[in-house]
Amino acid sequence: xxxxxxxxxxTEKAExxxxxxxxxxxxxxxxxxxxxxxxxxxxxxxxKKKSNLENPPKIKKSAxxxxxxxxxxxxxxxxxxxxxxxxxxxxxxxxxxxPEQVASGxxxxxxxxxxxxxxxxxxxxxxxxxxxxxxxxxxxxxYWEIQKDHQERCLAQIGGSWDGVRSVLRVxxxxxxxxxxxxxxxxxxxxxxxxxxxVQPNRSYLVEIGLLHRDGRFVALARSNQVTTPRDGMSDVLxxxxxxxxxxxxxxxxxxxxxxxSSAELTKMMQERLKGAISSGSGAGxxxxxxxPVRMVKKRGFWFILDCELIVYGxxxxxxxxxxxxxxxxxxxxxxxxLRFALPDGKQxxxxxAYSADGVEERIITPIVERCTERPAPVLKA
Amino acid sequence: xxxxxxxxxxxxxxxxxxxxxxEYFLEENWLYEAITETYIPLIHMYEGFERxxxxxxxxxxxxxxxxxxxxxxxxxxxxxxxxxNLIELANKEVERxxxxxxxxxxxxxxxxxxxxxxxxxxxxxxxxxVSAFKGFQDRGHLEIITCGATHGFLPLISRSESSAxxxxxxxxxxxxxxxxxxxxxxxxxxxxxxxxxxxxxxxxGIKYFLTDTHGILHAxxxxxxxxxxxxxxxxxVAAFGRDLESSKQVWSAAExxxxxxxxxxxxxxxxxxLDYDYIKPYIAPDGLRVNTGIKYYRITGESDSKEPYVRAxxxxxxxxxxxxxxxxxxxxAEYLYDLLxxxxxxxxxxxxxxxxxWWYEGPEFLNFFIRKMAFDQKxxxxxxxxxxxxxxPVNQVSTPSLSSWGWKGYxxxxxxxxxxxxxxxxxxxxxxxxxxxxxxxxxxxxxxxxLNQAARELxxxxxSDWAFIMHTxxxxxxxxxxxxxxxxxxxxxxxxxxxxxxxxxxxxxLEKTNNIFPKVDYRVFCN
Numbered sequence: 011x012x013x014x015x016x017x018x019x020x021t022e023k024a025e026x027x028x029x030x031x032x033x034x035x036x037x038x039x040x041x042x043x044x045x046x047x048x049x050x051x052x053x054x055x056x057x058k059k060k061s062n063l064e065n066p067p068k069i070k071k072s073a074x075x076x077x078x079x080x081x082x083x084x085x086x087x088x089x090x091x092x093x094x095x096x097x098x099x100x101x102x103x104x105x106x107x108x109p110e111q112v113a114s115g116x117x118x119x120x121x122x123x124x125x126x127x128x129x130x131x132x133x134x135x136x137x138x139x140x141x142x143x144x145x146x147x148x149x150x151x152x153y154w155e156i157q158k159d160h161q162e163r164c165l166a167q168i169g170g171s172w173d174g175v176r177s178v179l180r181v182x183x184x185x186x187x188x189x190x191x192x193x194x195x196x197x198x199x200x201x202x203x204x205x206x207x208x209v210q211p212n213r214s215y216l217v218e219i220g221l222l223h224r225d226g227r228f229v230a231l232a233r234s235n236q237v238t239t240p241r242d243g244m245s246d247v248l249x250x251x252x253x254x255x256x257x258x259x260x261x262x263x264x265x266x267x268x269x270x271x272s273s274a275e276l277t278k279m280m281q282e283r284l285k286g287a288i289s290s291g292s293g294a295g296x297x298x299x300x301x302x303p304v305r306m307v308k309k310r311g312f313w314f315i316l317d318c319e320l321i322v323y324g325x326x327x328x329x330x331x332x333x334x335x336x337x338x339x340x341x342x343x344x345x346x347x348x349l350r351f352a353l354p355d356g357k358q359x360x361x362x363x364a365y366s367a368d369g370v371e372e373r374i375i376t377p378i379v380e381r382c383t384e385r386p387a388p389v390l391k392a
Numbered sequence: 393x394x395x396x397x398x399x400x401x402x403x404x405x406x407x408x409x410x411x412x413x414x415e416y417f418l419e420e421n422w423l424y425e426a427i428t429e430t431y432i433p434l435i436h437m438y439e440g441f442e443r444x445x446x447x448x449x450x451x452x453x454x455x456x457x458x459x460x461x462x463x464x465x466x467x468x469x470x471x472x473x474x475x476x477n478l479i480e481l482a483n484k485e486v487e488r489x490x491x492x493x494x495x496x497x498x499x500x501x502x503x504x505x506x507x508x509x510x511x512x513x514x515x516x517x518x519x520x521x522v523s524a525f526k527g528f529q530d531r532g533h534l535e536i537i538t539c540g541a542t543h544g545f546l547p548l549i550s551r552s553e554s555s556a557x558x559x560x561x562x563x564x565x566x567x568x569x570x571x572x573x574x575x576x577x578x579x580x581x582x583x584x585x586x587x588x589x590x591x592x593x594x595x596x597g598i599k600y601f602l603t604d605t606h607g608i609l610h611a612x613x614x615x616x617x618x619x620x621x622x623x624x625x626x627x628x629v630a631a632f633g634r635d636l637e638s639s640k641q642v643w644s645a646a647e648x649x650x651x652x653x654x655x656x657x658x659x660x661x662x663x664x665x666l667d668y669d670y671i672k673p674y675i676a677p678d679g680l681r682v683n684t685g686i687k688y689y690r691i692t693g694e695s696d697s698k699e700p701y702v703r704a705x706x707x708x709x710x711x712x713x714x715x716x717x718x719x720x721x722x723x724x725a726e727y728l729y730d731l732l733x734x735x736x737x738x739x740x741x742x743x744x745x746x747x748x749x750w751w752y753e754g755p756e757f758l759n760f761f762i763r764k765m766a767f768d769q770k771x772x773x774x775x776x777x778x779x780x781x782x783x784x785p786v787n788q789v790s791t792p793s794l795s796s797w798g799w800k801g802y803x804x805x806x807x808x809x810x811x812x813x814x815x816x817x818x819x820x821x822x823x824x825x826x827x828x829x830x831x832x833x834x835x836x837x838x839x840x841x842x843l844n845q846a847a848r849e850l851x852x853x854x855x856s857d858w859a860f861i862m863h864t865x866x867x868x869x870x871x872x873x874x875x876x877x878x879x880x881x882x883x884x885x886x887x888x889x890x891x892x893x894x895x896x897x898x899x900x901x902l903e904k905t906n907n908i909f910p911k912v913d914y915r916v917f918c919n
Contacts, residue, residue, distance in 0.1 A: 023778050034684070131817055131876055131879060131880065132817075132883065135820050139614075141551060141816075141819065143548060143803075143807065143815065144547070144586075144794060144802075144803065145802060145803050145807050146800065146801070146802035146803060146804055147802070149804075151807055151812060153812070153815065153816050155816070159803065171503070204816075238587075239795035240610065240793045240795065240802070241610050241612070241793060242610070243610065244609060244610060244614055245610065245611065245612035245613055245614050246612075247612045247613040248613055248614055249613035249614065249616070249788060249789075249790070250787075252614075252615075252616040252788040253616065254616075255616055255617070255732065256732070257614055257616070257618075259731070260616070260617065260618035260620070261609055261618060262729075263617035263618060263620075263635055263637075263728070263731075264605055264608070264609055264619040264620065264633065264635070264636065265605055265606070265609060266605075266636030266637050266639075266640055280606060283801075284606065284800055284801040284802070285800060313696075319488070319670075320669060335490070336491075340646055349486055349487070350484075350487075350488055350670065351487075351488055351489075351491055352488050352489055352491060352492055352495065353491065354491055356491075358491055368802055382696060
């Protein structure tokens with residue numbers, strides 16, 4: 011979806027991340043918009059790079075809570091991670107606009123007006139559940155809602171005390187139907203109410219959120235739906251009726267890769283492309299619809315622009331006829347007129363003629379204007 | 393006889409942005425700009441083909457929110473206001489650039505473009521551009537397909553069965569009502585497919601959809617012909633995969649055509665460049681500088697210093713790019729024909745707005761390309777996916793892989809730290825919608841109206857555009873506001889209905905403001 015790519019303005023942050031926010035804001039306000047646009051155009055690539063760095067998401071199995079959006083249930087007391095509370099989140103959202111998200115100070119004002127009208131979304135819906143979504147072949151996303159009374163009841167089943175009890179996310183690999191599924195436990199901290207879970211392609215999973223006692227007893231607070239991650243390469247399943255062509259070749263041609271690569275190489279190339287790890291300079295733009303394919307202007311540092319316009323104005327009898335450089339000039343009802351021209355370097359001869367309505371008299375005024383622009387080399391001061 | 397086929401698919405979409413509560417609303421400009429720069433130029437191109445008897449087959453998705461906006465009286469009136477303002481500005485520009493003939497030529501070009509757009513909009517189609525596209529379809533040139541009702545990203549919003557079904561059904565019904573036939577195909581929003589989704593398409597009578605390259609390549613069993621032939625999902629709905637080679641030539645920022653030095657520079661607009669007092673009447677009323685659409689420079693090169701745009705050079709370039717694109721497709725088809733032993737289909741999908749809005753000369757490129765295809769070669773034939781299925785009704789059965797055409801190929805654009813918070817609310821709303829639809833089924837009057845409005849609010853909250861905007865980090869407050877507003881409206885309607893305390897005045901207000909799908913039927917959410 012390309013429409014929104016054009017106003018990418020976020021990357022100022024990435025480029026000046028040492029600068030203080032307030033500083034940035036005032037700079038953005040002062041800057042004439044041409045530059046904020048140029049900056050913003052240049053930013054696009056940076057945004058992408060930044061995203062690449064962010065990926066794969068930082069939560070490994072040892073897991074740090076993802077900034078919890080709507081963490082309303084304190085799942086474990088051990089949390090020391092600086093997790094944003096829902097309150098903090100709401101306050102942040104209630105702010106008119108983040109300076110890096112908007113074009114200029116004027117924009118800020120506009121957004122502020124909007125925000126005032128909105129209530130907050132509910133913190134929870136009074137339910138107990140956990141839900142699982144597939145993000146890509148390597149990551150799942152899960153979110154949940156557990157009410158305090160439900161948690162207390164479950165806690166009671168393993169002794170009723172938090173002593174030695176931790177909140178865990180138990181991730182089951184249920185790909186195979188045989189035997190008990192294998193699982194891993196992720197220890198939750200703070201007020202998390204959602205999590206990204208790193209997994210394997212082409213396998214099926216479900217998760218439980220629960221309480222784990224150090225003696226090994228586990229009580230589930232909720233169990234999720236089951237999901238299957240997509241494969242990240244070609245299928246192993248062949249269809250006898252539809253064979254006989256070199257599939258590696260077809261794969262390469264379909265994917266825009268060089269013909270002659272092995273299955274393994276092709277798989278790796280496709281995975282790299284899909285992970286956004288290609289550094290051909292064009293980035294993900296090659297294969298996605300994100301943003302514009304139009305090349306952007308490079309960001310520069312200091313800058314200075316100046317141009318000239320010429321305003322020609324005058325007055326005569328309201329019923330007179332006036333021309334400038336032979337072209338008719340439109341008079342206002344009171345006989346005055348104003349013309350405005352871009353003034354390039356060079357000489358302009360502006361012969362103006364006024365003809366009286368009775369055809370008896372013609373007056374001529376001819377200003378001659380010359381613009382000559384000098385551009386000395388920039389002066390650099392220590 | 394030809395050796396292969398090419399399908400050009402243009403995806404025309406904008407989210408539903410309509411703000412009657414404000415006299416002027418910045419985001420509505422998305423629509424106005426797209427009309428002037430993309431939709432009307434495409435209409436002019438199609439008219440030209442018909443006038444000159446150029447055979448052509450093109451596929452276009454017109455998404456339900458776009459159709460709703462194009463048919464909306466308020467937005468039509470506002471578009472005219474916008475266009476009149478532009479014409480006035482172009483007029484002034486013609487005078488202002490009198491000492492600079494190079495610039496004056498461009499100003500005249502814009503003046504001509506805007507006045508012609510107005511003539512087309514007002515006099516040829518009586519403000520209804522959808523009827524223009526319908527005409528091209530009825531005369532056998534265009535194949536119009538549908539999309540999700542509000543471009544909801546289906547892999548992520550389908551917690552309850554009825555969500556995906558409702559998005560598809562509502563779109564299909566709108567299509568039928570407006571185009572008088574069943575939608576032949578669908579552009580899955582963001583090409584987002586998950587195994588099983590096709591059954592909802594089948595229910596709606598839709599015969600095919602499009603996926604990104606890896607959706608087909610990673611299908612199981614292995615698809616013998618790669619993306620050069622569709623596969624049938626087990627449900628019998630066909631899936632067509634994007635060809636990467638043709639895609640790259642147009643999309644790629646580095647190698648693609650649109651970055652050519654002679655093409656118009658998007659990022660130099662007089663809304664930003666000219667003296668503030670002069671341009672003020674033509675930017676946002678609160679004084680915020682915005683794009684006007686009048687841009688005088690060509691891309692020139694990497695540096696900031698830009699040279700004036702020369703229309704003739706740009707057209708020359710568009711013609712030679714069209715020739716190059718055609719040559720490459722011919723070679724591609726010949727090679728694949730020998731390899732596959734059957735005529736390959738090269739599927740080339742693009743955002744429609746790329747042509748004209750981003751790539752100003754895009755419509756001219758298409759124009760040259762389609763004319764050349766018709767008269768200068770015989771190797772490749774332009775067809776639509778439906779045409780293909782008639783020529784080759786037998787195709788391999790295989791299940792495509794979860795995929796999208798977004799960044800990194802799956803769901804991350806719409807599910808990241810910036811936007812994941814929306815899903816617990818969207819999911820809850822869809823579960824509640826399903827619950828209400830079942831519970832109140834059969835009721836009419838005020839309750840039926842409230843249910844229908846709840847469906848509208850849910851649909852509007854589900855637009856993938858909001859999550860996309862949050863992810864890209866631009867105009868985020870607007871996207872967050874839209875998401876929250878529709879969810880809050882929905883929740884209020886839910887509570888009012890459950891407690892039997894509907895506020896009719898408020899309901900009426902919502903019906904007037906968020907008026908997408910006048911004929912929406914909440915029953916699509918029933919079990």
